[in-house]
Amino acid sequence: MSANVEYNQRPAPDKELVDIARYVTEYNVTSAEAYDTARNCLMDTLGCGLLALRFPECTKLLGPLVEGTLVPNGARVPGTQFRLDPVKAAWDIGCIIRWLDYNDTWLAAEWGHPSDNLGGILAVADYLSQRNVVAGKAPLLMRDVLTAMIKAHEIQGVIALENSFNRVGLCHVLLVRIASTAVVTQMLGGTQSQIIDALSQAWLDGSALRTYRHSPNAGPRKSWAAGDATSRAVRLADLTMRGEIGYPSVLTTPKWGFYDVSFKGNKLAFTRDYGSYVMEQILFKISFPAEFHSQTAAEAAVRLHPLVKDRLEQIERIVIHTHESAIRIISKSGPLNNPADRDHCLQYMTAVPLAFGTLVAEDYEDDFHKANPIIDQLREKMEVIEEPRYTREYLEADKRSIANALQIFFKDGSATEKVEVEYPVGHRRRRRTEGIPLLESKFRNNLATRFPAARVEKIFALCKDQKALEATPVHEFMDMLVI
DSSP states (O other): OOTTSOOOOOOOOOHHHHHHHHHHHHOOOOOHHHHHHHHHHHHHHHHHHHHHTTOHHHHTTOSOSSTTOOOTTOEEOTTSOOEEOHHHHHHHHHHHHHTTSOSOBEESSSEEOGGGGHHHHHHHHHHHHHHHHHTTOOOOBHHHHHHHHHHHHHHHHHHHHHOOSGGGTBOTHHHHHHHHHHHHHHHTTOOHHHHHHHHHHHHHTOOOBSGGGSTTTOOTHHHHHHHHHHHHHHHHHHHHHTTOOOOTTTTTSTTTSHHHHHSTTOOOOOSSOSSSHHHHHOBOOOSOSSOGGGHHHHHHHHHHHHHHTTOGGGEEEEEEEEOHHHHHHHOOOSOOOSHHHHTTOHHHHHHHHHHHSOOOGGGGSHHHHHHOTHHHHHHTTEEEEEOHHHHHHHHOTTTOOOOEEEEEEETTSOBOOOEEEOSOTTOGGGOHHHHHHHHHHHHHHHHHTTSOHHHHHHHHHHHHOHHHHHHSBHHHHHHTTOO
16 A cells, blocks of 8 residues: 555544543432532522623623524523523523623633533523423423533533643633533433544534633633533534534544644643542632632732721732732733723732722723722732742642732831731632522522512522422423523
């Protein structure tokens, strides 16, 4: 045979695809802690989506692509009257979940927000549950949704543990597409082989660049990118279930595979098998709608606010001790051009609570920024310094700290104490017992932005009851979320 002719033998599927497919189809989640945490995650994620509906820049993106489109058994978008095909519903749900940067977080070599996967999970589950009932079959239950959440969290989070996509310029929403594709294909009735095929399609898409998350290009695409990823997963799962073939060596094939084309020739590394670890360890954003690397800086600023609120003009400099990831991702100076630019600026997210004692989603809007020049004045006085211990413990598996420390120095030579916060509210090491009541309060308040009091109490009571929630048909649960 000529040396210029390539032998065309189709390879066995890449092990990485097989491992995910086996996990999705074979692993039985038995962890009561994982299910309890998934229930809290469901509450928090839905609440974040409902709160986002107060912002026109978000709601203008929602609804059918063609106005007036009617979809039999269409999936509902919580807090709205939209009934959409599962692909667009996944986009809309994913968009509102992520819009305010307030849902859960996973920090490792790669970071991300595993509850973004709920966009695809909930859209497909609602559609399938309604379709089953019409056909005289049993509906899907909310336990099915929680199980899919646990597995999607695990896939995204375990891949993220040792594999940094951001260091090669790729956006972490790739992992949302991978995780959602796996669990959604299984929900649609896909076999292990079909899940492998669908996963290969998801990897073939490659990854978005992180350009829209960083200076000088930060913008609102980061608020809908997860919706885009999870909806793409639903579309790829649907294509596979219609008979589209897979591409088995999508990761490893020389020259044309993901590793060589997009990952600098590196291969994915793994330090643990898939189980329920990620959901059990997930970080909740409870105190502030802010990029997670800044959560403890904002908390330190709130603690210092009473000491400095009447002396803001006397401040000479503000020193922030932080970890390397925060410096690389969210430390920036100069003009901030839009809300998405501001909610990914460590200095802005520290200055606002330092001056006003709080940080809420509206504080990123143009009107608030323009009306309060003190924010940029404080930003100009900030020094950001890496603390090596914070960087080290950020990556230690038994700690995963997200530490920041803040100290204020005045023109008269005096200074505040150095306020250090190593673990934010919502971190597992800071006691779930401290965070969960606050998370429940956050959920109740977010429900109240969209529903009357009686409905708020009905939804809240159901979500508080693990056994009752798990036994609830998905379409009946979604009925409660329609305005």
